[in-house]
Amino acid sequence: MLQQTVAIARRILLEYWRQRRGLIFWAVFPALMLLLFGLIYRNSTSMSGSFDTTPAGILIGAALFFSCLGGTVSILVAERERRTLRRLLISPLSPAAYFLGIVAAQMVVAIGQALLVFALARALGARYHGSVALGALIVALSVFAYVGLGFFFGTRFAKRAEDVNGPVAAFGVPLLVLGGTFFPTSLMPGFMIRAAQVDPVFHMNEAMKGVAGRGEGCEQIAGDLAFLAIFAAASLALGVVSYRRMLAEEKRS
Amino acid sequence: MTMLRMSAICKRFGARQVLDGLALSVGRGEVYGLLGPNGCGKSTAINILCNLLDADAGSVEVAGEPVSKRTQRRIGACPQEIALYKDLRAAENLDFFARLYGLSAADRQRRVDELIELFRLAPHVGTRVAQLSGGWQQRVNIAAAVVHSPDVLILDEPTSAVDVDARHELWELIDGLKQGGMTTLLTTHHLDEAERLCTRVGIMRDGRIAAEGTLPELLARVPAKAVALVETRDEPAARQRAGELGWATRTYAGKLGCLLSQQASLREIVNAFDGIDVSAVSVQPVTLEHAYLEVLHGGPPVETGTAQAREIRDLRQGAQA
Numbered sequence: 001m002l003q004q005t006v007a008i009a010r011r012i013l014l015e016y017w018r019q020r021r022g023l024i025f026w027a028v029f030p031a032l033m034l035l036l037f038g039l040i041y042r043n044s045t046s047m048s049g050s051f052d053t054t055p056a057g058i059l060i061g062a063a064l065f066f067s068c069l070g071g072t073v074s075i076l077v078a079e080r081e082r083r084t085l086r087r088l089l090i091s092p093l094s095p096a097a098y099f100l101g102i103v104a105a106q107m108v109v110a111i112g113q114a115l116l117v118f119a120l121a122r123a124l125g126a127r128y129h130g131s132v133a134l135g136a137l138i139v140a141l142s143v144f145a146y147v148g149l150g151f152f153f154g155t156r157f158a159k160r161a162e163d164v165n166g167p168v169a170a171f172g173v174p175l176l177v178l179g180g181t182f183f184p185t186s187l188m189p190g191f192m193i194r195a196a197q198v199d200p201v202f203h204m205n206e207a208m209k210g211v212a213g214r215g216e217g218c219e220q221i222a223g224d225l226a227f228l229a230i231f232a233a234a235s236l237a238l239g240v241v242s243y244r245r246m247l248a249e250e251k252r253s
Numbered sequence: 254m255t256m257l258r259m260s261a262i263c264k265r266f267g268a269r270q271v272l273d274g275l276a277l278s279v280g281r282g283e284v285y286g287l288l289g290p291n292g293c294g295k296s297t298a299i300n301i302l303c304n305l306l307d308a309d310a311g312s313v314e315v316a317g318e319p320v321s322k323r324t325q326r327r328i329g330a331c332p333q334e335i336a337l338y339k340d341l342r343a344a345e346n347l348d349f350f351a352r353l354y355g356l357s358a359a360d361r362q363r364r365v366d367e368l369i370e371l372f373r374l375a376p377h378v379g380t381r382v383a384q385l386s387g388g389w390q391q392r393v394n395i396a397a398a399v400v401h402s403p404d405v406l407i408l409d410e411p412t413s414a415v416d417v418d419a420r421h422e423l424w425e426l427i428d429g430l431k432q433g434g435m436t437t438l439l440t441t442h443h444l445d446e447a448e449r450l451c452t453r454v455g456i457m458r459d460g461r462i463a464a465e466g467t468l469p470e471l472l473a474r475v476p477a478k479a480v481a482l483v484e485t486r487d488e489p490a491a492r493q494r495a496g497e498l499g500w501a502t503r504t505y506a507g508k509l510g511c512l513l514s515q516q517a518s519l520r521e522i523v524n525a526f527d528g529i530d531v532s533a534v535s536v537q538p539v540t541l542e543h544a545y546l547e548v549l550h551g552g553p554p555v556e557t558g559t560a561q562a563r564e565i566r567d568l569r570q571g572a573q574a
Contacts, residue, residue, distance in 0.1 A: 007352035011338060011345075018340040018381070083336040087397070090303045090330050091353045092322065250305070 001097045008093075008101020012075060013108055022071075026109065030063035030117050037182060038124060052129070055121040056208035060142060060201065061181030063113035068106040068143050070168045072150025075102060076246070077158050089247050099239030103147045110143050111136075118212070129215030138211065138221075141228035142204040148235020149175075149200075151242040155249075175201045203227045254281045255317070256405050256436040257302065262311035264297050264460075271297045272308070273460035279405075279453075284427070284437040286447035288545060289457030295440045298457075299407055302438070303330050316404050326354065329403035333410040335390045336397075339383035343374050343393045346382060347400050354401035368396040372426055388419025392426065399430070406430065406437045412446060424449055444542045454541065456548045464548040471544040476501060477512030480543055481522045484508055484533040491529050498525055505546065 079085040157167035179201025196202040207224035210216035257279040264272040300306040
């Protein structure tokens with residue numbers, strides 16, 4: 001299974017590298033969002049203070065969201081459209097290896113995006129306050145969660161290339177907003193905060209803001225980490241179920 | 254040894270019985286051509302062989318083993334469409350599929366090199382698949398299906414979307430696989446392709462094999478040694494004349510086909526239709542296409558003609574002499 005996982009990840013990364021345009025957009029978008037939101041929040045705090053708190057939300061909402069969730073939906077749709085899905089289905093590829101291969105590829109992209117966002121923030125005077133390892137763990141769990149959601153949206157709602165943006169916008173963006181990605185959750189009414197507790201994006205944001213912006217450790221973000229860990233495991237299961245669902249659909253086609 | 258065996262396979266989709274007792278077997282090293290019109294159940298049969306679909310009834314064996322996830326490794330399937338990663342190079346695609354089948358690094362390298370040589374991919378091995386012509390893409394498509402050295406290769410209309418030159422080149426490659434002992438199930442709508450490549454052919458109709466055999470066996474189903482194609486504005490008269498001469502008639506692509514029980518020259522055919530407005534006549538040997546149409550549409554009972562008709566023919570032939 002490891003060889004299959006590596007094969008899938010390697011292939012996706014090679015395709016990303018060859019296309020490059022997508023990688024450039026995945027870098028430019030979070031960089032611009034970081035600048036914009038950093039400058040907006042500068043009104044209420046110092047320059048460095050603003051950029052201390054902004055990168056976490058930008059990484060989760062403007063970087064990982066589009067690469068890991070949107071990217072996963074695109075991968076699934078492309079497999080279907082270029083008929084490679086059928087070839088994968090008649091190979092001995094295991095559903096778990098396919099899911100983990102996509103996770104691994106997106107993880108590499110996510111690491112690149114995290115380095116870019118925090119390096120840019122640092123250049124603008126910000127500081128990363130917490131544990132790098134803990135930050136990496138949050139990124140890894142976030143990638144799992146986003147890929148799982150991508151599998152769900154990609155197999156259920158996106159059959160063709162034209163369908164990719166629809167589910168990402170319709171279901172993904174509300175999750176971003178409810179998750180308090182671009183503004184503090186303190187602005188939200190109580191019932192929305194309660195609703196946000198089941199939104200994985202909320203826990204990604206809370207955990208990352210806590211670690212990167214406030215230097216919090218495991219204890220302070222334990223609840224968020226636990227939610228993300230459970231959601232990551234559920235994502236794997238969701239991915240396998242979704243892959244089997246694709247298989248069933250492909251059999252009928 | 255029988256490498257593929259389908260026995261009494263039935264498959265229904267809703268109210269539609271797609272396969273209705275399909276039975277076929279393919280021996281080691283054979284190239285078996287599965288022919289039939291669109292919707293006759295060829296694709297469903299392939300999906301069942303590839304373990305993508307379960308049959309409602311019947312049994313399927315690959316190399317003596319019931320079809321399962323395990324037998325998928327013994328099958329290489331090349332879909333009709335180009336199912337490759339087009340931003341990857343030819344060799345990268347082969348390497349990727351080899352990894353999925355668990356080949357070790359050394360085996361992968363060896364196998365990819367072998368396929369590059371066998372499929373003569375060397376000039377384009379570093380080119381992205383998207384930049385290759387349809388014929389070259391199809392070569393890579395087939396090579397990807399055999400990257401794990403399967404026992405059985407399934408080729409689903411391998412030349413349907415390529416030009417004539419590319420088709421001939423692909424035939425050579427498939428011939429090469431055949432020489433190497435690969436057992437192949439080939440579906441195609443190009444009957445000349447089946448004639449050229451297949452050791453045995455099965456013609457499907459209504460979800461089962463309606464006729465099966467070697468090329469000579471199938472050709473023997475056409476009650477003729479040759480076929481005369483007659484273009485005429487007065488088909489009823491020409492048909493009647495053919496009947497009088499003892500020739501069974503068919504319609505091939507809108508033309509009147511006369512089944513000749515023995516070879517006849519063009520002049521003899523032209524003279525036979527003397528007095529009828531005939532614009533073109535050609536004589537051709539019986540081909541698989543005639544046998545295919547015979548099996549699918551059958552034909553009226555062979556019109557042997559009356560004694561009187563034979564007399565007229567003899568008189569005409571005498572006059573020509």
